Amino acid sequence: MSFLTVTELDLVAYVKLNRPDVRNAFNPEMIHEITQTFHSFNHRHDLRAVVLQGEGKSFCAGADLNWMKEMVNFTFHQNREDSLKLFMMFEAIAKCALPVIGMVHGAAFGGALGLIAACDEVVAEEGTQFCFSEVKLGIAPAVISAFVARKTVPGKVRPLMLSAVVFNPHIAQQAGLINEVVPAGEGHTAVQKIIHNYKQCGSEAVRETKKLLNDIDRLSWEQLRDRTSTLIAERRASSEGQEGLKAFLEKREPSWRN
Missing domain, CATH: 3.90.226.10 (2-enoyl-CoA Hydratase; Chain A, domain 1)
Structure with a gap:
């Protein structure tokens, strides 16, 4: 049941x-x-x-x-x-x-x-x-x-x-x-x-942001420095991040909104 x-x-x-x-x-x-x-x-x-x-x-x-x-x-x-x-x-x-x-x-x-x-x-x-x-x-x-x-x-x-x-x-x-x-x-x-x-946002970006917010309270300052700088670097290089940045610069909708 x-x-x-x-x-x-x-x-x-x-x-x-x-x-x-x-x-x-x-x-x-x-x-x-x-x-x-x-x-x-x-x-x-x-x-x-x-x-x-x-x-x-x-x-x-x-x-x-x-x-x-x-x-x-x-x-x-x-x-x-x-x-x-x-x-x-x-x-x-x-x-x-x-x-x-x-x-x-x-x-x-x-x-x-x-x-x-x-x-x-x-x-x-x-x-x-x-x-x-x-x-x-x-x-x-x-x-x-x-x-x-x-x-x-x-x-x-x-x-x-x-x-x-x-x-x-x-x-x-x-x-x-x-x-x-x-x-x-x-x-x-x-x-x-x-x-x-x-749905207007990149799904991977939302997931990674939630994961960071869940972890942030238990990280030391040094860990935060490493975690946040690594995460933004990964997101910028990711296919979703590349699509989002290009869409913004090209003044068009990113693919996930279509």
């Missing part, structure tokens, strides 16, 4: 969380499926972007209730192994070679905010409710914190994580969790505009 619906259209993969009866809450099987699906995109040079969205009335409610019931009886080691798999799911999205666009509606609670934080760009519809709900349950937003922290404004998101208050898309945007707020029902239109922007 699949918990995802994956479709492809016009060089874009659409990944839809498909457990609407439980507001797309994830369980271990769904976590594994999401992880494997996003790993598979790393080998797809024919695709330009991935859209992550939810079926039904909500984007995602976080952890599944039955899964949470099982956690109560887990040992420390079982909990740690379980949490590592959750981390690897978020990591698979964050490190996906393709740009990942999140389209959020309805509600995004708990671990769902980890999915959002792992995306490169996120559109949320008006009326969506957000909540770092973990502390209300006596646990912590621990696994998602690594992904949330690298994307958000610390002073804005800290009280939201500590208080577990429900907040709206505009607060989420101020915190840096999402990029754009659109009227209800217009998320798809906004996502198509974002996809259009990506």
Whole structure:
């Protein structure tokens, strides 16, 4: 049984969380499926972007209730192994070679905010409710914190994580969790505009830029000097870089826009 619906259209993969009866809450099987699906995109040079969205009335409610019931009886080691798999799911999205666009509606609670934080760009519809709900349950937003922290404004998101208050898309945007707020029902239109922007760019250049941005925080100054100068030299000499530069100088469209 699949918990995802994956479709492809016009060089874009659409990944839809498909457990609407439980507001797309994830369980271990769904976590594994999401992880494997996003790993598979790393080998797809024919695709330009991935859209992550939810079926039904909500984007995602976080952890599944039955899964949470099982956690109560887990040992420390079982909990740690379980949490590592959750981390690897978020990591698979964050490190996906393709740009990942999140389209959020309805509600995004708990671990769902980890999915959002792992995306490169996120559109949320008006009326969506957000909540770092973990502390209300006596646990912590621990696994998602690594992904949330690298994307958000610390002073804005800290009280939201500590208080577990429900907040709206505009607060989420101020915190840096999402990029754009659109009227209800217009998320798809906004996502198509974002996809259009990506398609204007060289696909290899986008992939290499994302890889650099993912690595930049862990590199020393000397490593940055070497990595960045090497990357720009490689891109200038690449067939895509040559085509892009020539197209600019010749005042024509590069081949990937045709």
